[in-house]
Amino acid sequence: MGQRDIKAFEASMKRKNGIPTVSMCRLDVESPVVKKEVEPGGDGSVLSSSRYMLGRGVKRKLSTCEDPSQDLPYPQQRQLVLDLCLDKLQSCQRRAEPSLHRSVLLANTLRQIQQEMRQEGETCFPSALLGPSLPHASTPRHIPDLPPVPLDCPQPLTGALSPSFPLTTADDDEEVQLGGAENETLLPSFAGEDDTRSLDSLFGSFEITNSTSYLTDLALDDIFEDIDTSMYDSSDISVLPCPAQRSGGVDDGLKSLSSCSSNSSLQFCLSDLNDLDHIMEILVRS
Amino acid sequence: MKCFSRYLPYIFRPPSSLLSSSCHTEADIISTVEFNPTGELLATGDKGGRVVVFQREQESKNHPHRRGEYNVYSTFQSHEPEFDYLKSLEIEEKINKIRWLPQQNAAYFLLSTNDKTVKLWKISERDKRPEGYNLKDEDGRIRDPTTITALRVPVLRPMDLMVEATPRRIFSNAHTYHINSISVNSDYETYMSTDDLRINLWNLEITNRSFNIVDIKPANMEELTEVITAAEFHPNQCNTFVYSSSKGSIRLCDMRTSALCDNHSKLFEEPEDPSNRSFFSEIISSISDVKFSHSGRYLMTRDYLTVKVWDVNMESKPLETYQVHDYLRSKLCSLYENDCIFDKFECVWNGTDSVLMTGSYNNFFRMFDRNTKRDVTLEASRENSKPRAILKPRKVCVGGKRRKDEISVDSLDFSKKILHTAWHPYENIIAVAATNNLYIFQDKVN
Numbered sequence: 001m002g003q004r005d006i007k008a009f010e011a012s013m014k015r016k017n018g019i020p021t022v023s024m025c026r027l028d029v030e031s032p033v034v035k036k037e038v039e040p041g042g043d044g045s046v047l048s049s050s051r052y053m054l055g056r057g058v059k060r061k062l063s064t065c066e067d068p069s070q071d072l073p074y075p076q077q078r079q080l081v082l083d084l085c086l087d088k089l090q091s092c093q094r095r096a097e098p099s100l101h102r103s104v105l106l107a108n109t110l111r112q113i114q115q116e117m118r119q120e121g122e123t124c125f126p127s128a129l130l131g132p133s134l135p136h137a138s139t140p141r142h143i144p145d146l147p148p149v150p151l152d153c154p155q156p157l158t159g160a161l162s163p164s165f166p167l168t169t170a171d172d173d174e175e176v177q178l179g180g181a182e183n184e185t186l187l188p189s190f191a192g193e194d195d196t197r198s199l200d201s202l203f204g205s206f207e208i209t210n211s212t213s214y215l216t217d218l219a220l221d222d223i224f225e226d227i228d229t230s231m232y233d234s235s236d237i238s239v240l241p242c243p244a245q246r247s248g249g250v251d252d253g254l255k256s257l258s259s260c261s262s263n264s265s266l267q268f269c270l271s272d273l274n275d276l277d278h279i280m281e282i283l284v285r286s
Numbered sequence: 287m288k289c290f291s292r293y294l295p296y297i298f299r300p301p302s303s304l305l306s307s308s309c310h311t312e313a314d315i316i317s318t319v320e321f322n323p324t325g326e327l328l329a330t331g332d333k334g335g336r337v338v339v340f341q342r343e344q345e346s347k348n349h350p351h352r353r354g355e356y357n358v359y360s361t362f363q364s365h366e367p368e369f370d371y372l373k374s375l376e377i378e379e380k381i382n383k384i385r386w387l388p389q390q391n392a393a394y395f396l397l398s399t400n401d402k403t404v405k406l407w408k409i410s411e412r413d414k415r416p417e418g419y420n421l422k423d424e425d426g427r428i429r430d431p432t433t434i435t436a437l438r439v440p441v442l443r444p445m446d447l448m449v450e451a452t453p454r455r456i457f458s459n460a461h462t463y464h465i466n467s468i469s470v471n472s473d474y475e476t477y478m479s480t481d482d483l484r485i486n487l488w489n490l491e492i493t494n495r496s497f498n499i500v501d502i503k504p505a506n507m508e509e510l511t512e513v514i515t516a517a518e519f520h521p522n523q524c525n526t527f528v529y530s531s532s533k534g535s536i537r538l539c540d541m542r543t544s545a546l547c548d549n550h551s552k553l554f555e556e557p558e559d560p561s562n563r564s565f566f567s568e569i570i571s572s573i574s575d576v577k578f579s580h581s582g583r584y585l586m587t588r589d590y591l592t593v594k595v596w597d598v599n600m601e602s603k604p605l606e607t608y609q610v611h612d613y614l615r616s617k618l619c620s621l622y623e624n625d626c627i628f629d630k631f632e633c634v635w636n637g638t639d640s641v642l643m644t645g646s647y648n649n650f651f652r653m654f655d656r657n658t659k660r661d662v663t664l665e666a667s668r669e670n671s672k673p674r675a676i677l678k679p680r681k682v683c684v685g686g687k688r689r690k691d692e693i694s695v696d697s698l699d700f701s702k703k704i705l706h707t708a709w710h711p712y713e714n715i716i717a718v719a720a721t722n723n724l725y726i727f728q729d730k731v732n
Binding site: 077078080081084088099100101102104105107108109112113276279280283284 | 372373459460462463464466482483510511512513515532565566568569572619622623625628
């Protein structure tokens with residue numbers, strides 16, 4: 001147990017182990033174009049998008065004070081935020097301490113953007129939307145009250161994006177595939193920013209949706225009909241049964257996610273949660 | 287060096303010693319700071335589940351310059367990491383909040399909480415010990431009764447002061463979600479604990495039962511769009527409390543109206559400014575802290591960019607709005623990317639409810655004087671704080687030509703954030719937690 005000693009202006013304040021997510025984060029940017037400069041021997045954390053230059057003692061030109069993203073046209077700004085949103089929501093499951101507050105805020109932002117895209121989609125050609133937007137957004141008419149974050153749903157997060165699919169027709173499935181393909185071709189242009197992480201998450205979501213395409217024939221309600229979903233008490237998304245994914249990297253996480261979303265484990269998860277809740281009730285009452 | 291007494295009626299000087307932990311690990315990150323009701327004690331909780339209590343040194347003629355300095359009084363491990371086997375999740379031992387109980391006898395009591403469990407700790411002094419037992423000797427070994435020929439009365443003899451902390455109550459298993467606040471009621475008999483979706487009322491004496499007074503969990507979790515972020519009891523009215531939400535609203539509830547206070551008595555909400563609308567509008571409107579003024583007439587709320595003061599009698603809009611770091615408004619996307627936009631800053635009132643204080647980045651913290659409308663930015667850093675010197679006001683340059691002492695927005699260090707601060711209940715003494723360092727600044731107006 002460490003004691004707090006009183007030191008008179010002694011040792012330096014530098015911490016060796018910085019907080020993993022944020023250490024030296026500068027907001028200065030030279031240009032929105034790809035420029036990945038990492039400070040030599042720099043801190044562990046690197047902003048995922050190379051759009052933002054890390055600088056610490058690096059000479060910069062007089063840069064604009066504005067966010068580089070504000071130089072982008074609105075749809076691309078929105079796309080960026082959407083990508084980040086999904087990114088973060090996926091990483092929520094991998095975090096050691098998932099935060100409901102954070103997840104809700106992310107989900108609301110995501111929903112807001114999707115709603116906006118949906119409204120725009122109704123006025124534009126749907127095919128035009130397929131490219132820049134994600135598969136589930138490309139079928140706006142079929143999205144119910146957008147549950148992108150089933151906070152206590154046993155499905156893993158990206159699998160949860162697929163609830164929109166069960167409600168789509170077979171045609172939309174094709175649209176999805178189309179959208180997928182188009183996405184793959186169109187993404188490289190966005191990936192000019194070299195945002196490989198966002199690509200991973202997008203492809204990852206394809207993986208999962210494909211494996212859960214069996215849900216196409218079932219309505220969402222039928223699956224949960226005999227299970228009282230209102231009783232779920234879960235403080236986080238990553239309830240089960242994917243503890244392994246916390247230790248793995250992105251790929252591991254995605255693999256375990258796809259394995260989790262199989263039907264048998266789904267049922268297993270649901271009954272587990274029922275028991276969990278029952279136990280919880282007893283504990284709280286006692 | 288400009289003296290900032292022009293801006294605020296006090297001058298803050300750093301103490302002669304800086305309270306810092308010897309090992310710089312993540313467990314030493316301070317997660318909460320709180321003065322006790324008299325200001326004699328200051329408690330800090332950290333990420334490693336430890337509580338460190340500082341006590342103010344008594345006035346002494348021998349060392350007049352040491353008057354009022356805080357020294358370590360007691361250190362104890364309040365919470366340990368736990369593992370929830372049902373959910374395969376670790377429960378962090380990080381202390382989220384500490385709240386002191388008013389002193390009723392020689393011992394001090396505080397409530398400390400992590401994500402799941404609230405504990406009542408008793409901190410007491412022992413400076414005497416009994417000596418001269420009949421049945422055991424000084425080492426504690428039992429004496430052979432046959433060797434005892436005479437009886438004596440044990441006497442109390444002075445010993446070195448020992449401060450011991452003992453857990454007196456453990457309030458557990460009442461929260462499914464992460465506890466973010468605790469608040470002691472003015473009746474000194476009850477307190478409430480708040481998690482993301484529920485608020486529970488406890489009696490301090492009873493650990494196996496709590497009453498749920500607010501529940502915003504929807505029947506279908508997929509419909510969840512709002513969580514509770516903070517809650518506090520009214521300082522004088524034991525039936526009134528407020529809670530804030532992630533959507534920027536504050537609800538005032540009266541426990542006399544019904545057992546379950548899901549229906550608020552008052553809803554404080556400011557309509558959104560359409561000119562400031564962005565993708566992040568909702569995230570930055572999420573209230574991270576809510577505090578009643580000492581008088582109970584006002585409420586202060588902190589969202590990502592502002593501090594607002596509300597009149598309890600006016601729900602439609604805040605009385606005052608103060609910009610903490612508006613220069614970040616154009617940087618929201620970057621802050622969203624590096625997660626800083628989710629940082630939860632706290633805010634505090636001074637003893638007379640005339641000054642507000644809250645933290646920012648780069649180890650800056652801000653003070654707003656409600657009467658003069660002046661504000662000041664100060665920095666909690668070793669480099670800038672020489673002993674006995676006055677704290678120099680800082681300024682962030684938002685564009686154009688940067689003056690000599692100013693710092694540009696792009697040079698701010700976003701890993702150095704001041705989330706937790708505390709103000710002495712009566713005097714101008716402030717405690718500022720900068721990651722793993724605690725700064726105590728005192729006003730020495732002579």
